[in-house]
Amino acid sequence: MEIRSLQTPGSLNSLKQESVRMKAASFQGGLALPVPDKFESQAITTLPAPDRVLLPLLHHPEQAYELQVKKGALIKQGQPVGEGVSSLVLAPISGKVEEINKNFKLPGGALTTAIRIAASDEEFPDEAPPAVPDSGTLQKILGTGLSELSESPVPLFEKLRSIRSKRVRTLIINCLDEFFIQGRSAALASQHTPDLLAGIDLLVQYSGAESAVITVYAESAQALQSLQESGTKCHILPVKAKHPQHAEKLLVTAVTGREYDVDLTPEDLGVSVISAETAYWVSRAVNRREAALDKLLTVAGGSLKEPRNCFVRIGTPLQEVLTHLGQDIADGDKVILGGPLSGQAVSDPDTPVTQQTHLVFIQKKTDLHVFSQDAVCFKCGLCVQICPMRLMPFLISGFSEGGLYDLAEKNSLFTCIECGCCAYVCPVNIPMVQWIQLGKSAIRAQRS
Numbered sequence: 001m002e003i004r005s006l007q008t009p010g011s012l013n014s015l016k017q018e019s020v021r022m023k024a025a026s027f028q029g030g031l032a033l034p035v036p037d038k039f040e041s042q043a044i045t046t047l048p049a050p051d052r053v054l055l056p057l058l059h060h061p062e063q064a065y066e067l068q069v070k071k072g073a074l075i076k077q078g079q080p081v082g083e084g085v086s087s088l089v090l091a092p093i094s095g096k097v098e099e100i101n102k103n104f105k106l107p108g109g110a111l112t113t114a115i116r117i118a119a120s121d122e123e124f125p126d127e128a129p130p131a132v133p134d135s136g137t138l139q140k141i142l143g144t145g146l147s148e149l150s151e152s153p154v155p156l157f158e159k160l161r162s163i164r165s166k167r168v169r170t171l172i173i174n175c176l177d178e179f180f181i182q183g184r185s186a187a188l189a190s191q192h193t194p195d196l197l198a199g200i201d202l203l204v205q206y207s208g209a210e211s212a213v214i215t216v217y218a219e220s221a222q223a224l225q226s227l228q229e230s231g232t233k234c235h236i237l238p239v240k241a242k243h244p245q246h247a248e249k250l251l252v253t254a255v256t257g258r259e260y261d262v263d264l265t266p267e268d269l270g271v272s273v274i275s276a277e278t279a280y281w282v283s284r285a286v287n288r289r290e291a292a293l294d295k296l297l298t299v300a301g302g303s304l305k306e307p308r309n310c311f312v313r314i315g316t317p318l319q320e321v322l323t324h325l326g327q328d329i330a331d332g333d334k335v336i337l338g339g340p341l342s343g344q345a346v347s348d349p350d351t352p353v354t355q356q357t358h359l360v361f362i363q364k365k366t367d368l369h370v371f372s373q374d375a376v377c378f379k380c381g382l383c384v385q386i387c388p389m390r391l392m393p394f395l396i397s398g399f400s401e402g403g404l405y406d407l408a409e410k411n412s413l414f415t416c417i418e419c420g421c422c423a424y425v426c427p428v429n430i431p432m433v434q435w436i437q438l439g440k441s442a443i444r445a446q447r448s
């Protein structure tokens with residue numbers, strides 16, 4: 001499939017025409033949620049490293065890591081503690097391996113091994129090798145342990161190989177967050193513009209692509225201004241703020257103007273989506289030999305007047321992040337990883353920040369949306385109309401609820417991107433996303 005004029009740097013006029021078309025087009029379905037006035041005004045802060053970190057050795061259902069350390073070992077910051085085929089888990093702090101838990105439960109329910117490291121003043125016996133080797137760029141990227149920091153992370157090394165082998169011509173840099181209140185990626189684009197653009201240049205160079213398109217919400221005025229004033233050769237494409245525009249498939253459809261089958265990947269269309277945060281870390285790894293030990297996340301909701309964007313050391317317990325930001329959790333409040341429409345509530349305050357933590361949302365007891373476990377679907381069809389993936393949400397949710405997982409799968413259970421639009425509009429408050437997540441987990445558990 002061809003992408004229209006976006007493949008080669010166009011004139012300002014053609015870019016403006018693209019922007020106008022995007023604002024009109026977007027995608028079918030989805031929610032036009034209110035966009036806040038103060039979209040990205042908060043400066044990104046860096047939280048202090050904690051005394052203890054917890055590192056699960058599983059970043060994705062198909063991406064487990066082999067344990068590389070033993071209990072009691074002294075390890076240096078940046079040293080690999082878990083190793084996958086083409087990715088690493090690095091120690092975010094120096095210290096002693098205090099505990100290895102072989103049955104750590106992730107918020108989604110999957111079990112994995114987790115390493116707890118406690119900061120230590122003890123002398124380190126040997127100089128550990130530097131986190132990012134002083135060799136070729138791809139080796140440096142491998143040395144960062146970096147995954148593509150999207151909803152479905154894959155090792156970046158693998159992603160670049162796939163982009164090269166499929167002769168992808170255009171990289172789509174995703175500067176859109178799941179929820180507009182975040183402004184996390186837009187803040188990165190406006191406050192760390194040189195690092196972001198340097199990372200995009202490196203990704204274009206090492207993926208063999210010809211160009212890059214940076215997609216930004218049209219309402220992100222500061223990000224758009226910073227990018228435009230930088231003189232970058234990348235296309236800057238403002239897009240309409242509509243949930244879930246950030247999702248890979250919908251973003252590719254919006255940029256290329258084409259819908260495509262679920263069994264195709266963006267790479268089959270000659271494009272590939274990479275998050276803005278990934279590009280930022282690539283620049284730091286290659287140009288400064290700094291490993292990605294922090295995660296950029298947003299904390300929003302609760303008593304916070306405005307969302308806070310901060311770099312947090314990977315492995316930091318959520319409770320420590322919330323305490324640092326002065327955020328108390330009262331009885332009955334919910335801490336949700338991900339947004340209020342589709343995130344997962346966590347009950348354990350020790351749950352650590354990982355490469356997949358993009359948003360921590362505190363839902364006050366008084367704001368809780370109550371779903372009904374006993375509600376019966378009366379086939380109004382609203383969920384079908386709103387579903388951006390053109391699914392039959394009531395059907396797959398109903399099959400999952402009834403334990404008929406094979407039927408749910410036959411009706412494209414795994415095509416669901418868990419955006420939450422269907423549950424948001426359901427007049428009888430059926431918790432469709434929870435049923436869908438349950439169905440997916442049950443099938444994955446049967447297969448593993």
Ligand code: SF4
Pocket residue numbers: 386387388389390391392393415416417418419420421422423432433436
């Ligand atoms: S079925 Fe999935 S993709 Fe469709 S609206 Fe519901 S959560 Fe979103």
Ligand code: SF4
Pocket residue numbers: 376377378379380381382383384393394422425426427428429430
């Ligand atoms: S919106 Fe709710 S009631 Fe209407 S069809 Fe969907 S599940 Fe049924």
